[in-house]
Every structure is written in structure tokens, then in C-alpha cells.
Amino acid sequence: MASPQHDPVLLDRVVALLSPALERGGPGRDDAGRETVLIDATLGLGGHSEAVLTHCPHARVVGIDRDTDALALASARLSRFGDRFTGVHAVYDEIAEVTADLGLPAVDAVLFDLGVSSMQLDVAERGFAYAVDAPLDMRMDRSGGAGGPTAADVLNTYSAAELTRVLRDYGEEKFARKIAAAIVREREAAPFTTSGALVELLYAEIPAPARRTGGHPAKRTFQALRMEVNDELSVLRRALPAALDAIDVGGRVVVEAYHSLEDRLVKQAFTAVTRSEVPPDLPFVPEGSEPAMRLVTRGAEKADAAEIAANPRAASVRLRAVERVRAAESTPSRGSRAPHQGAPR
Numbered sequence: 001m002a003s004p005q006h007d008p009v010l011l012d013r014v015v016a017l018l019s020p021a022l023e024r025g026g027p028g029r030d031d032a033g034r035e036t037v038l039i040d041a042t043l044g045l046g047g048h049s050e051a052v053l054t055h056c057p058h059a060r061v062v063g064i065d066r067d068t069d070a071l072a073l074a075s076a077r078l079s080r081f082g083d084r085f086t087g088v089h090a091v092y093d094e095i096a097e098v099t100a101d102l103g104l105p106a107v108d109a110v111l112f113d114l115g116v117s118s119m120q121l122d123v124a125e126r127g128f129a130y131a132v133d134a135p136l137d138m139r140m141d142r143s144g145g146a147g148g149p150t151a152a153d154v155l156n157t158y159s160a161a162e163l164t165r166v167l168r169d170y171g172e173e174k175f176a177r178k179i180a181a182a183i184v185r186e187r188e189a190a191p192f193t194t195s196g197a198l199v200e201l202l203y204a205e206i207p208a209p210a211r212r213t214g215g216h217p218a219k220r221t222f223q224a225l226r227m228e229v230n231d232e233l234s235v236l237r238r239a240l241p242a243a244l245d246a247i248d249v250g251g252r253v254v255v256e257a258y259h260s261l262e263d264r265l266v267k268q269a270f271t272a273v274t275r276s277e278v279p280p281d282l283p284f285v286p287e288g289s290e291p292a293m294r295l296v297t298r299g300a301e302k303a304d305a306a307e308i309a310a311n312p313r314a315a316s317v318r319l320r321a322v323e324r325v326r327a328a329e330s331t332p333s334r335g336s337r338a339p340h341q342g343a344p345r
Helices: 011-022 047-055 068-077 079-084 095-101 118-122 151-157 160-171 176-189 195-205 219-229 232-246 260-274 305-310 312-316
Strands: 036-040 059-065 085-089 107-113 247-257 293-295 318-324
Touching: 011 036, 011 047, 011 107, 011 247, 011 318, 036 047, 036 095, 047 059, 059 068, 059 079, 059 095, 068 079, 068 085, 079 085, 095 232, 107 232, 151 160, 151 176, 151 219, 160 176, 160 219, 176 195, 195 219, 219 232, 232 247, 232 260, 247 260, 260 293, 260 318, 305 312
Parallel strands: 036 059, 036 107, 059 085, 107 247
Antiparallel strands: 247 318, 293 318
């Protein structure tokens, strides 16, 4: 099997957004020799982490991934950085547990690059891709204790109403009800086990005019199944507040989302922590009432035409970033936090 390839989306922009938090220059950052820490919450093949470690020489990266295959490949790729990189097998809503285990009371930045990685799409037996006939798995974590339903389990056990919900909400599929009814009908004759049978059904159920626009007709259904199998939106709902709580003053959270529901959750979470609770007609903001964070990006940033042409995955990206400007009462101050050097790895 050829080595999986991955082109990180908006790589230079992501590094530019993270750098101020990882290279001093922010509030209270006069301790020039101090190591800074990035949590790469969706490590994948480590492309973003590699760029950060290269451009920010004082930074350390803790890379989290639920996919043990991706974690192994990224760890090998980043081994040249020595103990500046630590790989952790976890789901990205477990940020608080990971930082506690590593003795990090606060970190300087958290990065999320959501969705499926190119590695997962490129490895046929993972079942994420519709271009080849492969077992319908789609679990990001296939390690022994992970368990959980596969995409085949979803197709073969969910009711028509449940399948319609998944396809409509996660895949934004206009023909969700029609496809769900066909899945329930066809599985009576033979259960779904591989992607080929599902793709064949989708070609039959999606009208020809609709198949000619919006990419491959299986794209939306496969996306929906992947998000359901991995409970991605629920994980993100828990992960965003955990990331915001983890960063110190001057720290940043940067998120790349590829689905409208994901981006909506990010926007809502960032709006909540950057909005002032002071009445708008008050002539001044009382000390201590300022928002804890500020938006770094104006709305959601997108990839330009050149990047989309080179990397089609960039077409749907929505990039947002936020920075902590005021310490939360429960957040350790810069002076009281434990030093990163020598922390457990």
C-alpha cells in the first residue's frame, strides 16, 4: 500500500494565526525562554503540526487523534523533533484529561482541522471512500477497546426515519427520505456490507439531473454516515468549551470546519465568549466585565481559488479563530502555571 498523502488546508494562514500565541509577544510574554504548547486536537498525518514545529522553535506540540493508524504515521513523521512532539491516543473532546495527564494547567493554542483526513480516504479498507468497493466501516478509532457501530451497522439496523434524519442533517441530502426507504427495502434481501452496493443504490435513487451537479452522488451519504458513526457533532460540542477553557491569556483556538453544522457550532461557541454582557446603552464597560476573548478572524475565512484548484478539499473550509484576552477565574495565571519544561510526556 502506498504511503497516504495529505495536503493541509490553509497551512500558511493557520500557522500565521497560531504564531502570535506560540512566539511570545502577547500579554505577559516577557519570559523569552519559555516553551509554549499547541494542542493539535485532530492530528491526522501531522502536516499542521510539522509546520508549527518548524516555524515556532520554542513550541511544543501535543497531537491528539482517535485514529491509531494516523497517530502512528504522524508520530513517525514528527520524530525528528524529539520531545517537542507528544502523540496521544484520545478523542478530541478529552482535552482536559490529556492536559491533566501531561501536567499542563494551561496551553497556548488549540487547533482543530475537522472532518475526515486524506489518509482515511486513501486507505480503501477503512470504508470512507466511495470510489472503491470496500467494507463499510468508517470508524476513525478501530482499536480493540473502541467498539462502536460501523457504517454497515447503521445501514442495516436504523429505521427509515432514523436514516432520513442522518442523511438530511449530516449529509444535507435532498433525497434523504427516498434513499432511506430504498436502503430499508434492499437490506431485506441482503444486508449492506461493502460500499459498492450502497453506491449502486444511490445511483438508482438519485435522479439523473441531480447526479450531474454537486459532485459524486454518494458524497453526501458517505459524509453523513461517517459523522453518525463517529458521533462527530456531539464530540465537537464538548470539545469547543474544553479548548476555550484550556488556553491561557494570549492563547488562541483555531478551527477549520468543512460542514455547515460544524461551522455553526464553532460560530456559536466563539460568539458566546466574545460577546459583552454589559447593556449596549452603558457609556463604558466596567472593569472586569469585558469579554474573556476576542475574535481574531472577521467571520469565516475561506480558501482562495488557487488553493481550491490544487486541493479540492479546501473548497468547503471555513476558518475561525479566537484569542483569550482576560483570565477566567478558574484559569491559572501566567505566573502561577507549572513550567512546561520537564512536564510528564
